[in-house]
Amino acid sequence: MDLLMDHLSKITQLCDIDGIPEDLKRHLGAASEIVHEMIQRPRGDHLDQASRNRKERDSLFNQVYKMLTQLTRPKRILCLPHHSKGNLQDLLKHLAEDGEIVSCVSGSEQELPSKESSSGKKIQTQFGKTEDILKRFAASGEQYDMVFIDATEENPINYYNLIMNSNMLKMDGVICVQNVPANETRSREHINDEMGLRSEGMTDVINADTRVKQVVLPVEGVTILKRSPVSHVADTMGAVMDDVFRGLNGRSILERLCLDGKVAYITGGGQGIGRAFAHALGEAGAKVAVVDMALEKAEAVANELHLKGIQSVAMAADISKEEDVKRVMDTIVANWGKIDIACNNAGINMNSASEDTTMEEWDKTFSVNLRGLFMCCQAAGRIMLSQGYGKIINTASMASLIVPHPQKQLAYNTSKAGVVKLTQTLGTEWIDRGVRVNCISPGIVDTPLIHSEALKPLVTRWLADIPAGRLAQVTDLQAAVVYLASEASDYMTGHNLVIEGGQSLW
Ligand SMILES: NC(=O)c1ccc[n+]([C@@H]2O[C@H](COP(=O)([O-])OP(=O)(O)OC[C@H]3O[C@@H](n4cnc5c(N)ncnc54)[C@H](O)[C@@H]3O)[C@@H](O)[C@H]2O)c1
Known part of the structure; x- marks a missing residue:
C-alpha cells in the first residue's frame, strides 16, 4: 500500500501540467484517496x-x-x-x-x-x-x-x-x-x-x-x-526422481483413484449393490446417472446423491429392451457429453431346481443378466471406443466360479458364468483402443431379501462355508468399483474381481 501510494503521488505530480484531461486527474485523485484511507485503516497484525x-x-x-x-x-x-x-x-x-x-x-x-x-x-x-x-x-x-x-x-x-x-x-x-x-x-x-x-x-x-x-x-x-x-522441494537428495517417487503424472495414488470430472451410469442403481456403487462413484467425484426399471427407486438414490453434493440424474429403463438401452446412452451423452464409466449391474435370480426350470425363466434370466448386459456393454462401448477411453464394470457373481448351494439356481449361475466370459472377451478386444472391461463377483451379500424366516436356515449353512465368518455387506464392494473405474486400474482388463470373504476357496 505504501509503495502504491508513493507511485500514485508521483503520477499526480507528473500530471500537474496543462493538457492533462480533467477526467484523468479526477480518477487519479479518487484512487489516491482510497489508497490513503486503506493505509490509515487498522491492519490487524x-x-x-x-x-x-x-x-x-x-x-x-x-x-x-x-x-x-x-x-x-x-x-x-x-x-x-x-x-x-x-x-x-x-x-x-x-x-x-x-x-x-x-x-x-x-x-x-x-x-x-x-x-x-x-x-x-x-x-x-x-x-x-x-x-x-x-x-x-x-x-x-x-x-x-x-x-x-x-x-x-x-x-x-x-x-x-x-x-x-x-x-x-x-x-x-x-x-x-x-x-x-x-x-x-x-x-x-x-x-x-x-x-x-x-x-x-x-x-x-x-x-x-x-x-x-x-x-x-x-x-x-x-x-x-x-x-x-515433492517436485518443488529443494532437498530431494537420495530420491529416485521417477513416477514412483513423484506419482504418475505428478498424481499420488489417492489422486489417481479420484473420479473428478468423470461421467458414470449404473444399472440396477435403485437399491442394493447398485445403490452402494452409485454412492461410491459419486463420492469419488463422478457424475452419476442412476438407471433402474423402478423409476421411484432410481429417483430416491439420485436424491440421496444430490443431498451429498453429487451431480446425479435418475433414469427409468429396462435394460433387457434395446430401445431403453439406446435412450439411456443417448440421454447421458446429450446431457453430460460423454460416458467414462459404465456399471452394468442390474441382474435377477429366479431360483428353481434344474428339472423344473421353465424356458420362460431361463429366457428371462438371460435376457437381463446376459443379453441386456451385453446390449449395455455394446452401446456404452461404442461411445467409449469413439472417445478412446472408457471403463466398463459388470456385476457377475461368485456363482460364476462355484455352485452356491443348497439353493438351486442353474439359469442364474450359467448367466453369470457368461458375464465373466463376455467380460474377458471384450476386455481383450477393446483394451488397445482405451476401453477396459472388468467384472466384480460378489459373494453372498447381506440384503433384506435373505432376512426372511424361510431363508434363515440357508444363511446358517452359508456362514459355515465362508472363511470370513460373515456375509458381505454392500459397503465391502464399494472400493472395488472405484478402483476399476479409476485410472489406477488402467492396466487391468478382462478381470473377474472376486469379493466373497474366501468362500470360493473352500
Ligand atoms: N445380492 C447378492 O447376494 C448378490 C451376489 C452376487 C451377485 N449379485 C449381483 O449383483 C447385482 C445387484 O444385486 P442386488 O442384490 O443389489 O439386487 P437387487 O435385486 O437388490 O437390486 C437389483 C436392482 O436392479 C433393478 N433391475 C432389475 N431388473 C432390471 C432391468 N431389467 N432393468 C433395469 N433395472 C433392473 C431392480 O429394480 C433393482 O433395483 C445383480 O446383478 C446380482 O446378480 C448379487
Missing part, C-alpha cells in the same frame, strides 16, 4: 492483537479453526499450545468419527482430566514441556492431519522443525500457525517485544522452508501451511 482482548482473539481463531476442521475433516489434531476446553469441544464436533485431538499442556496432570470422550471421538491431554512431548511423539512415529501452533509461544520454531523433520505432519496434513505477521505488515517497531521477535522468526523459517506452501489469511495473522508438491 500482531501489534494490534497485542492490545486486543485475548478472549476476542481466541474466539476469532476458534471460528477459523472450526471452519478448517469442517472443511478438511481431519482424523487427528495436535494442539500446541493447549486450547481452551470449550474450543477443543467445538473442534471435536467436526472431527472424523474415531478422531482424536491431542492437546499439549505445560503443567501438572491434576489441572485437567487426561482424557475426555464424546461419541467415540476423544481429547487426549499431554502434560509437560511441549518440546519433550513432541520428541516423544516423533520417536513413536505419531502423525497428525492438522497441527495448531501459536507463533508467540516459547519455542515455536523448535516445535515447527520437530514436526516437519520427523514427518509428524501427514502427507496431506495442514499446519495452522497463529499470530504470524504477514511480510508486508512487518516493520521494525513490530518486533520490539519478545513475543514479536518469536513470531517474526517463525515467519522467516516458514518463508525459507521449500517443503511447505503457505496461505496467509487476512485474520489475525493465521497462516495455513501444506506440504509443497
